[in-house]
Amino acid sequence: MKQSAQYPNLFSAIRIGNFEAPNRICHVPTDISSANADGSVNQRVITYHEEIAKGGCGFIIVGASTPDRKTGRPTVGCIAVDEDPMIMGLAELAEAMHRHGAMTSVQIQHPGRQAAWPRKDLISASDMVVDIPGSAGHEVVYAQGHAHGKSIRAMTIEEIYDLVEKFAEGAWRVQQAGFDSVELHGAHGYLISQFMSPYVNKRNDRFGGSFLGRMRFPLEIIESIKFKCGRDFPIGIRYSAEEFIEGGRHLEESVKVAKLFEEHGVAFLDVSAGIFELPGPTMDPMYYPQGWNTYTSEEIKKHVTIPVITSHTLRDPDYCERIIARGQADMVGLSRQLIADPYWGAKARSGKKEEIRKCISCLVGCWQESLMIKRHMRCAINPAVGDERFLHISRASRELSVAIVGGGPAGMEAARIATLRGHRVTIFEKTNELGGAVLLCCTVSGKNKMRWYADWIRQQIAKMGVEVRYGHVPEPSELSGYDAVLVAVGGSIVRPGIPGIESKRVCTFEDVLRCALKKCEYYPKEGKPEPVEVGDTVLIWGDHFGAADAAEKLGVDGKKVYIVTENRAFASWLEPCNKDVMDKRFKGGNGEGLTGRTFAHPVTIIPSSTVLSIASDGEVTLVDNTFRRSTLKVDNVVLATVQADDSLYRRYLAAGLIAGRIGDARKVRNLRGAVTDGAGIGLTLDGDLQLNANSAVVSNLPTEVQL
Numbered sequence: 255m256k257q258s259a260q261y262p263n264l265f266s267a268i269r270i271g272n273f274e275a276p277n278r279i280c281h282v283p284t285d286i287s288s289a290n291a292d293g294s295v296n297q298r299v300i301t302y303h304e305e306i307a308k309g310g311c312g313f314i315i316v317g318a319s320t321p322d323r324k325t326g327r328p329t330v331g332c333i334a335v336d337e338d339p340m341i342m343g344l345a346e347l348a349e350a351m352h353r354h355g356a357m358t359s360v361q362i363q364h365p366g367r368q369a370a371w372p373r374k375d376l377i378s379a380s381d382m383v384v385d386i387p388g389s390a391g392h393e394v395v396y397a398q399g400h401a402h403g404k405s406i407r408a409m410t411i412e413e414i415y416d417l418v419e420k421f422a423e424g425a426w427r428v429q430q431a432g433f434d435s436v437e438l439h440g441a442h443g444y445l446i447s448q449f450m451s452p453y454v455n456k457r458n459d460r461f462g463g464s465f466l467g468r469m470r471f472p473l474e475i476i477e478s479i480k481f482k483c484g485r486d487f488p489i490g491i492r493y494s495a496e497e498f499i500e501g502g503r504h505l506e507e508s509v510k511v512a513k514l515f516e517e518h519g520v521a522f523l524d525v526s527a528g529i530f531e532l533p534g535p536t537m538d539p540m541y542y543p544q545g546w547n548t549y550t551s552e553e554i555k556k557h558v559t560i561p562v563i564t565s566h567t568l569r570d571p572d573y574c575e576r577i578i579a580r581g582q583a584d585m586v587g588l589s590r591q592l593i594a595d596p597y598w599g600a601k602a603r604s605g606k607k608e609e610i611r612k613c614i615s616c617l618v619g620c621w622q623e624s625l626m627i628k629r630h631m632r633c634a635i636n637p638a639v640g641d642e643r644f645l646h647i648s649r650a651s652r653e654l655s656v657a658i659v660g661g662g663p664a665g666m667e668a669a670r671i672a673t674l675r676g677h678r679v680t681i682f683e684k685t686n687e688l689g690g691a692v693l694l695c696c697t698v699s700g701k702n703k704m705r706w707y708a709d710w711i712r713q714q715i716a717k718m719g720v721e722v723r724y725g726h727v728p729e730p731s732e733l734s735g736y737d738a739v740l741v742a743v744g745g746s747i748v749r750p751g752i753p754g755i756e757s758k759r760v761c762t763f764e765d766v767l768r769c770a771l772k773k774c775e776y777y778p779k780e781g782k783p784e785p786v787e788v789g790d791t792v793l794i795w796g797d798h799f800g801a802a803d804a805a806e807k808l809g810v811d812g813k814k815v816y817i818v819t820e821n822r823a824f825a826s827w828l829e830p831c832n833k834d835v836m837d838k839r840f841k842g843g844n845g846e847g848l849t850g851r852t853f854a855h856p857v858t859i860i861p862s863s864t865v866l867s868i869a870s871d872g873e874v875t876l877v878d879n880t881f882r883r884s885t886l887k888v889d890n891v892v893l894a895t896v897q898a899d900d901s902l903y904r905r906y907l908a909a910g911l912i913a914g915r916i917g918d919a920r921k922v923r924n925l926r927g928a929v930t931d932g933a934g935i936g937l938t939l940d941g942d943l944q945l946n947a948n949s950a951v952v953s954n955l956p957t958e959v960q961l
């Protein structure tokens with residue numbers, strides 16, 4: 255690989271305890287919840303981490319592993335280090351990463367009150383039942399925990415010492431497996447942090463009561479590991495420098511914590527943020543700007559000599575180089591960035607930073623649609639996570655010509671994978687710009703990370719030489735020369751036939767969100783509709799991404815916004831960490847640690863209701879689920895309900911084309927749904943293409959039914 259002089263600091267070695275990491279890139283622990291049900295390591299776990307090592311990450315800390323499955327698994331698919339037979343799989347995992355030059359660690363984490371399993375009789379520092387909006391544990395089951403019989407109890411002294419021993423035994427197994435170090439999870443409101451936090455720890459025995467009392471649990475664990483594994487075996491600790499909760503720990507105390515850990519022989523500090531009562535700073539959804547947490551490592555580093563890792567929304571190698579160069583941290587920690595693109599380090603080092611698929615912090619694939627609902631981890635924009643078929647994309651047995659109608663995320667991802675497999679692809683895009691629904695989010699303050707994905711995928715399409723025909727939706731007759739046609743035209747906005755729907759006051763969320771950025775690097779050569787102007791008071795009608803995005807855009811623009819939804823609550827489909835911040839912004843505030851512009855007026859949600867009519871003077875009549883009517887005077891009504899649109903697909907099928915339907919044209923979902931559809935069909939296109947009895951596009955059916 256070409257050596258790059260561009261990032262001299264990022265690619266310099268660093269000593270951590272008794273080993274040297276080859277560069278400053280650290281994979282901060284990420285529980286991918288993909289181990290076997292008994293917690294043993296499997297090929298899925300190995301492949302995930304091996305790709306990251308291949309991609310040039312210098313120090314990989316494997317995500318949360320439980321020291322005691324019986325009392326707490328952080329996720330149902332976490333790794334376990336609580337029995338000797340686990341050592342074998344762990345050893346294979348360490349070997350797979352070492353093969354590619356990475357140094358390694360495993361994080362040991364007892365979730366305490368935040369266990370995904372078991373569900374009852376959870377242990378903690380204190381008796382304190384909490385509803386945790388964002389934890390990977392069990393909020394789906396345990397929203398309003400008390401009512402559902404959830405119990406969390408303070409551990410006895412005996413139990414504490416028993417668990418201290420289990421942590422040490424777990425660390426010993428990690429060491430036996432050949433890992434270079436171990437990390438303790440003292441962040442995010444899990445068990446160690448429950449003891450460390452002045453907000454959670456209400457004990458008045460020797461494990462609470464004072465700063466040193468709260469620190470006794472981690473210090474006992476550290477001492478016990480040193481006794482069991484030898485004083486030379488490096489121990490790191492992750493903890494939240496700021497908990498952002500009233501009564502919680504702040505940076506000032508976190509400096510004291512750092513000094514105490516260094517005095518007790520800790521080899522590295524992994525400085526994180528937050529506690530799960532307030533999930534924003536812990537998981538930083540889209541709203542959090544790059545490097546927002548680095549001020550904490552910068553301060554802590556002034557007071558210790560051991561390596562300090564900073565993390566949270568680090569995406570760009572130039573930015574990361576500056577962190578190291580300025581001495582704000584010794585290593586940069588990446589979690590979701592390496593989910594979205596495990597080859598970040600290799601791309602940066604070889605001068606291909608524009609090839610990096612930057613994580614957009616949506617938390618949909620890695621959190622909402624996986625860990626939270628007890629499934630293996632996935633990624634909205636990287637289909638290879640959890641699906642090894644995409645790691646070894648082979649050429650198709652026959653080169654096909656493929657027409658893709660619709661240049662949104664589903665269409666572009668299908669084009670990307672199909673082209674990689676050697677097919678000739680033409681995208682027909684009705685507007686004069688690729689991007690589809692993704693472009694709309696780019697215009698929303700706090701969500702412009704979507705632009706990163708839009709830029710990346712559009713650049714891939716351009717680089718691969720995919721033919722794009724703009725401003726045209728092809729008739730079936732124009733497509734007869736193609737082997738396959740993929741319909742990716744997205745959904746359509748519903749226009750209910752109520753009185754007043756044709757009024758000039760009515761527009762759609764697309765009209766409001768249109769990107770008017772003249773400076774956008776993909777701004778089409780000619781013609782781009784401007785966003786519509788709306789008045790000061792706006793009613794958004796619907797419960798879709800478009801509704802949430804329009805509310806955010808208009809809220810920041812200083813409009814008074816009402817949202818009418820037929821559902822009991824608005825945006826219950828939204829990823830909870832993102833929703834937590836959005837809800838706070840709707841109320842006129844901001845997420846914890848965020849300093850961005852707030853809305854001039856709080857957003858009013860009108861649940862369980864619908865619109866009956868829109869009068870010419872802007873008076874809107876609403877009806878709720880008890881048939882009670884009310885009126886509201888607004889300047890504009892923004893339609894924001896989307897439905898799948900299969901009309902074009904049906905026309906193509908009727909014309910005898912081999913046609914598939916992907917993205918919102920098939921079913922209205924999110925970006926992950928679109929990208930997964932596109933990637934999947936791109937991989938399906940091959941040799942003997944046909945429609946099966948479900949009218950699904952399939953290839954190489956192992957039967958004699960080929961047409």
Ligand SMILES: Cc1cc2nc3c(=O)[nH]c(=O)nc-3n(C[C@H](O)[C@H](O)[C@H](O)COP(=O)(O)O)c2cc1C
Pocket residue numbers: 282283284285286317318361439441492526536537538565566567568587588589590591620621625631
């Ligand atoms: C799917 C997922 C699993 C995570 N698992 C862990 C974990 O096991 N231990 C931990 O300390 N943090 C965990 N985190 C938090 C990340 O390490 C990281 O602090 C956070 O995602 C913000 O950094 P990022 O922007 O680099 O992702 C997890 C995050 C995600 C999204």
